[in-house]
Amino acid sequence: MTRTWILPILLALCGSVVATGLIFQGRPGTAVVLLLVFVLLTGMNSPLIFPRSIGALEAQRRSAADGRPIVFWRSGCKYCLRLRIRLGRSARQLHWVDIWRDPAGAAVVRAANEGNETVPTVLVAGRPHVNPDPEWVRRQLSPSA
Template identity: 45%
Template sequence: MQRYLWLVVLVAGGLLAWSLRQEPLSALLAVLLTAAAAWWLSPLAHGTSRKHRDVIDLPDGERRVIVYWRPGCIFCERLRGGLGEDAKRVHWVNIWQDAEAAEFVRSVNDGNEVVPTVVIDGVAHTNPDPRAVRDALSS
């Protein structure tokens, strides 16, 4: 269900806008806000994600930093924003699109799907400070 939360938000927003059709400005505002929320929750909002298996199969030097994330996670957004341009140098793996990735995240977080889970040089870190990730990328 969580994987399709963006779609649920979009449909709910459409229904809300329909109910507000007598007030066009309110209906428009409802459409715009729900479209923005649905986009933020959508896996499409952040470009393509890699698959867990594809990243693990890369040579050691090419997979220095891996971030396991999910759409709608404010902590993931904090990390992405804190990395700035360095975010492009990280392998992003969406746990809602990859069951093996979700299983890995649970295995290093006491059975919980806590994101962002960042693997730096083979060591998992749960919700690290963006500066620590930037430092790992620069060293």
């Protein structure tokens, strides 16, 4: 198991423990609602909501061929989640690199951010942009950008 799944698993376990306690207190309705909230939080913080990640070297090769931006991200990052949700269907057009799964991706992010692993970092035409506006990222996908 990689560390990308630690937060989602902890959320699911905490939700289960709290819901079990509520059931023993005789409040099954509250337990179900709370468990659903924790399941939703688990899903939102899991790598499953993001398009499939590829390695940094492969993303750079593909980006050089098709000109699409590369997004360096990690699970549990609320800014990465914000970017992913606000991009909607457009997110599938980008190349996504999970820095917790790819050491080369983490190295690219550290090089762009003075040694910090600040995400999301979007690489457009070889230039890094840290936590850019989702609308700006969407415009980078258009042919006229």
